[in-house]
Amino acid sequence: MAHRHCPNCGGLKLHPFHRVNDAEQRYIASQGPNPSDWWRCGNSGEKGRCLWVQPIYHQSAGFSLPDSFR
DSSP: OEEEOOTTTOSSOOEEEEEOOHHHHHHHHHTSSOOTTEEEEOOEETTEEOOEEEETTOGGGOEEOOGGGO
16 A cells, blocks of 8 residues: 545545555456556545546656446
8 A cells, every 4th residue: 555645536635545456457457558467546535436547657658447337
């Protein structure tokens, strides 16, 4: 686990990030990026789990998963 800022969650708080699971990794690969070493925000809000994924040290390459991953 790592702690990072999440653009979807906002604020100054660091959120826990966990390595993506197999289904998330397959989706990332289908979008084009190399799916190795991607992490997902573990924060949960009123809509459910955050959808933000990113390479651990490259936030600008990240994006949101579809709602089906909540």
